[in-house]
Amino acid sequence: MHFTNTLLSVLAAAQVLAHPGHDVREEALARRTYLESAKRTNLDHCSAELRARGHEQRGVQRRQALAAANAKRGIVQRAPSDINKTHLSTADFNQNTPLHDVFAVNASCVLSPEVTEGPYYVAGEYVRKDVTEKQAGVPLWIDIDIVDVTTCKPITDVWVEIWSCNATGVYSGVATGAAYKPAPENLNNTFLRGFQKSDADGAVQFQSLFPGHYDGRTHHVHVAVHPSATERANNHTIDDATVSHLGQMYFDQDLLNRVEAVEPYASNHARWTKNAQDFLLAVGLMTSDPLMQYVQLGENLEDGVLAWLSFGVNTTYSKKAYVAATLYEDGGKANSKPPFQ
Ligand SMILES: *[C@@H]1O[C@H](CO)[C@@H](O)[C@H](O)[C@H]1NC(C)=O
Ligand SMILES: *[C@@H]1O[C@H](CO)[C@@H](O)[C@H](O)[C@H]1NC(C)=O
Ligand SMILES: *[C@@H]1O[C@H](CO)[C@@H](O)[C@H](O)[C@H]1NC(C)=O
Ligand SMILES: *[C@@H]1O[C@H](CO)[C@@H](O)[C@H](O)[C@H]1NC(C)=O
Ligand SMILES: *[C@@H]1O[C@H](CO)[C@@H](O)[C@H](O)[C@H]1NC(C)=O
Ligand SMILES: *[C@@H]1O[C@H](CO)[C@@H](O)[C@H](O)[C@H]1NC(C)=O
Secondary structure, eight states, X not given: OOOOSHHHHHHHTOOOOSBTTBOHHHHHHHHHHHHHXXXXXXXXXXXXXXXXXXXXXXXXXXXXXXXXXXXXXXXXXXXXXXXXOOOTTOEEOOTTSOHHHHHTSOOOEEEOOBOOOOTTOEESEEBOSBOOTTOOSOEEEEEEEEEETTTOOBOOSOEEEEXXXXXXXXXXXXXXXXXXXXXXXXXXXXXXXXXXXXXXXXXXXXXXXXXXXXXXXXXXXXXXXXXXXXXXXTSSEXXXXXXXXEEEEBOOHHHHHHHHTSTTGGGOOSOOOOGGGOHHHHHHHHHSOOBOEEEESSSSGGGOEEEEEEEEEOTTOOEEOOOSEEEETTEEEEOSSOSOO
């Protein structure tokens, strides 16, 4: 795998450390190192196999059903893209447009490229589809499916976890609040984190909220695949740091611009890093398209967004994630060992 100098120049231009004690540039370089050793960096080679197996078709049906169950009015579709494509050609699908056409857009495919989890991974979180709790924000339905990059078969019956910050840029479960201020009371929060088990098509679905932004990163949702996790005895939470895939899912800049224009996002005055300035997205874009495809579930953005993405996963690769904190029955406890040292 060869890279142009783009990444190096992006990294050289870096001015901000996104998190105290955590350098996004190091994270980007670690990811690049992984990509250089990877033989496959997208799922293009699986396309025929997946279509033959009916996998793509079932993905269409799955997203269609999820949208039908949650759409407020007509579904508004926008095309997927790479970072700089705009979507002025937005088509407003009317009642007569077969939903199948809306969801038959080729899903973006990215290989398990990320080797770092960022400083906000919390273990011990809940098994649940709906991770919204009482948070405010634009509804975001997520449909992810995972495929073994070597065999081109869906990865079934494994736990898939997502986590993201809330509309005003705060991650739950860690001792850090808005603007990186210490917030020990935040350790007991669990919003926008959860696990689902992949089905026969390697798919999981979550009901979440559109993430906001925080200084140093563009909007993103983390995803991790846990190949060998089991539920705790309470059957509601999972404490496992072994992951075979860590990734981040991104969104079109024009969608982000519209999200940031509505409350409570609009009240978040943290510095806003755009897609074009994000180091980790820059690395992701070198080999794949980690921007989610999506439809709007009604005329208004506030009606919600359904976004989807296929991930190729290298199952021979697994690592221990750095655990910033762990959720126990008696609340969250921070890890005393700082990350990346
Ligand atoms: C999977 O990961 C291993 C270890 O990083 C790497 O050597 C191998 O090339 C990867 N396989 C593919 C298909 O990318
Ligand atoms: C995308 O657009 C930005 C801002 O105009 C520019 O700096 C960047 O080089 C472009 N990236 C690509 C991959 O074309
Ligand atoms: C999807 O991608 C495959 C492989 O890149 C291509 O052959 C096929 O035509 C695409 N299908 C659609 C509907 O764009
Ligand atoms: C995000 O979480 C923080 C910490 O709990 C909270 O103060 C803030 O109100 C939340 N933002 C929204 C939009 O709910
Ligand atoms: C957890 O699930 C298993 C299997 O369904 C069941 O046997 C066990 O009783 C459950 N434990 C609790 C604490 O609910
Ligand atoms: C978290 O919740 C537990 C159990 O309810 C409580 O004992 C603890 O004081 C709480 N921790 C914080 C930081 O609020």
